[in-house]
Amino acid sequence: MKSETIRYFNVKYAGLIAAGILLLAINRADAAGYVFHDLGTAGGPWSNALAINNAGQITGDNSRGTSTRDDGEILTIWHGTTMTTNATSGMDSRGWSINASGAVTGGFADRGFWFFSSTWNAAGVRTDLGDLAGRKDEFWSVGEGINDLGQIVGAAVAADKSSFKPLLWDNSTTPTVLNTLGGQTGEAFGINNAGLAVGNSFTSGDTASHATLWNINNGSATDLGTLGGIDSSALAINASGQIAGWSYLAGDFEQHVTFWNGSSLIDLGTLGGPNSQALALNSLGQVTGWSELADGSQHATFWDGSVLIDLNSLLDPALVSAGWVLKEAAGINDHGEIVGTAVNHLLGIDQGHAFLLSPVPEPETYGMLLAGLGLIGAAARRRKETGKHRR
Numbered sequence: 001m002k003s004e005t006i007r008y009f010n011v012k013y014a015g016l017i018a019a020g021i022l023l024l025a026i027n028r029a030d031a032a033g034y035v036f037h038d039l040g041t042a043g044g045p046w047s048n049a050l051a052i053n054n055a056g057q058i059t060g061d062n063s064r065g066t067s068t069r070d071d072g073e074i075l076t077i078w079h080g081t082t083m084t085t086n087a088t089s090g091m092d093s094r095g096w097s098i099n100a101s102g103a104v105t106g107g108f109a110d111r112g113f114w115f116f117s118s119t120w121n122a123a124g125v126r127t128d129l130g131d132l133a134g135r136k137d138e139f140w141s142v143g144e145g146i147n148d149l150g151q152i153v154g155a156a157v158a159a160d161k162s163s164f165k166p167l168l169w170d171n172s173t174t175p176t177v178l179n180t181l182g183g184q185t186g187e188a189f190g191i192n193n194a195g196l197a198v199g200n201s202f203t204s205g206d207t208a209s210h211a212t213l214w215n216i217n218n219g220s221a222t223d224l225g226t227l228g229g230i231d232s233s234a235l236a237i238n239a240s241g242q243i244a245g246w247s248y249l250a251g252d253f254e255q256h257v258t259f260w261n262g263s264s265l266i267d268l269g270t271l272g273g274p275n276s277q278a279l280a281l282n283s284l285g286q287v288t289g290w291s292e293l294a295d296g297s298q299h300a301t302f303w304d305g306s307v308l309i310d311l312n313s314l315l316d317p318a319l320v321s322a323g324w325v326l327k328e329a330a331g332i333n334d335h336g337e338i339v340g341t342a343v344n345h346l347l348g349i350d351q352g353h354a355f356l357l358s359p360v361p362e363p364e365t366y367g368m369l370l371a372g373l374g375l376i377g378a379a380a381r382r383r384k385e386t387g388k389h390r391r
Contacts, residue, residue, distance in 0.1 A: 033314050034357035036324065037081050038342070041353060044070050049078065049339035049354035051097050051280070051331040056080050058331070058339050059095030059104045060354055067348070075106060075120065081356060086124050095120070096144045096154075097190070105143030105152045110135070117141040117154055117169070130173045131156040132165060143169065145190040145197065151216070153178075153188035153197045166199055168216055178214050179221040186212065190236045198224075198234035198243050209233070211245050211260070224260055227267050232258065236281040244278035244287045257289055257301070257308065268308050271299060276308070279340075280331045288329035288338055300326035300340050311338070311357070323347060326355065335359070 041047040044063025052058045058078040062085055065071030074085045075093035086093060092109040102122035107115030110128075114137055117129040129152065133139035141156030152169040166178040166186035180186040183202025186209075191197040197214040201221065211224035211234035226232040229248025236244045243260035249267075257268035257276040270276040273292025280288045287303040291310075300311040311326045323346030331339040336359040341352040 033316065033360045034311075034338070035360060036315055036319050036342075037356040037358065038324075039078055039081060039083065039354035039356055042074055042076065042083070042085050043067075045349075046070070046351035047076065047354040048341050048352065049330060049356065050095065052333045052337055052339045052356075053098050053100055053102070054333045054335065055100070055102070056333070056335075056337060057098055057102050058354070058356065059098040059106070060330075060339075061094040062354075063351075075104065075108075076354075077102070077104070077124075078354070078356070084124075086120060086126070093118070093126075096142065097146045099146045099150070100148045103146060103150065105146040105154070107140075107142045114138060114140045115142055117143040117152075117156065117167075117175075119143055119146065119152060119169075127173065129169050130175050131167075132175070132177075133157060133159045140164075141167070144199075145188065147191045147193050149193055151191055151195070153191045153199070153214075155187035155199075166197075166201060166212075166214070168197065168214075170216070178216070179219060181210055181212060181221060181223050183209070185209070188212075188214065189234070191216075192237050192239055192241070194239070194241070196237055196241060198237045198245070200231075200233040211243070211247065211258070213237075213243065225265055227256060227258060227265065229255070234260065235277075235279055236287075238281050238283045238285065240283065240285075242281060242285050244281040244289075246277040246289075257287065257291070257303065259285075259287060259303070261285075268303050271301065271308065271310050276301065278303075279328065282332045282336075283334050286332060286336070288332045288340070290328035297325075298327050300329040300338075300342075302329065302332075302338065326357075327352060329357075 042062035044065040047062045048060040050060040061073040062076045063070045072092045075095045077084045095104040095106040098104045104120045108118040116135045131141035139157045143152045143154040145153045150171045157164045163184040166188040167175040180201035182204030183206040186201030188197050188199035195216045200209050201212045208230045211232040213222040227247040228250035229252045232247035234243045234245035246255045247258040248255050254274040257278045259266040271291040272294035276291035278287045278289040291301045302309045323344040326342045329340040338357040342355040
């Protein structure tokens with residue numbers, strides 16, 4: 001093998017190893033801790049972050065007004081920690097879900113207090129989605145999940161007011177009613193790029209509401225079961241079909257975070273209290289949500305495949321001493337960035353502010369990163385020495 005080829009191979013090989021280590025470092029979501037960002041408000045007393053995509057774009061809503069006066073809510077996009085609001089015509093709006101291109105689905109109140117399903121493109125232009133009653137008062141509708149293909153799922157009140165139905169908007173403003181498990185009512189919360197949607201619907205006789213998996217490609221609805229209680233609900237689904245939500249236990253006095261992994265139904269437990277719930281799921285199978293503690297308070301949670309973790313335990317102790325409490329974690333992306341709602345009673349933030357947690361890599365990740373850089377440096381030195389000998 002020629003020396004030039006050998007040198008190229010060595011440099012390329014070291015570069016590939018280093019690149020792999022760097023990629024590992026970037027994608028580590030099981031961090032030793034997090035950097036906390038208070039995302040603030042649009043002037044009012046509260047804000048909520050409800051979803052985050054892999055580009056770090058966050059959606060939710062913000063309260064207008066002053067710190068002591070709530071003048072309604074505005075759909076909000078945060079690009080990292082930079083806030084952009086979308087207060088079309090000064091009416092209320094909220095974003096529930098955001099896809100990879102920055103398109104959002106949620107609701108818009110064009111009169112009164114009733115939300116109606118809408119979607120916003122990456123430029124912030126709103127399109128109103130059809131429902132089951134022609135956007136009339138008391139006939140609410142909402143878009144709650146959007147995938148990268150622009151397919152949206154949600155729910156709307158039926159025209160006879162007797163129930164609300166799970167809906168699909170398949171790149172159209174005209175909705176399709178999804179099948180239930182035999183009952184009259186259902187609601188869809190999330191959809192992946194394969195056309196699998198999740199939510200809940202009533203079983204025959206409307207005596208129980210079970211977590212439901214819809215395959216919009218063939219119209220099927222599958223009962224995902226419960227942990228022994230009467231009701232359950234699925235709130236999120238990832239690309240591989242893993243599902244997260246909650247279920248009542250036998251006796252129906254406690255609801256627990258629930259993870260569906262293929263045919264397995266797993267109880268993820270609580271932080272000591274009776275109730276917990278999953279709100280989001282990333283492609284790595286990591287779950288975020290909330291749990292009650294033994295004292296009845298509520299804390300944000302993270303599950304990494306082994307144990308349910310109180311996210312507050314991963315905060316800088318100085319933040320905890322300053323009064324910050326993470327109440328719920330509503331979204332997580334594939335980089336381990338987490339969004340949700342936090343309170344700080346010491347600062348008078350009683351209704352909650354949207355937050356962003358950015359993961360801090362563990363020490364061994366830094367070690368791997370430095371090792372990767374060392375490989376690059378060693379390869380460069382070998383290349384330099386080879387050049388000297390050739391001259």
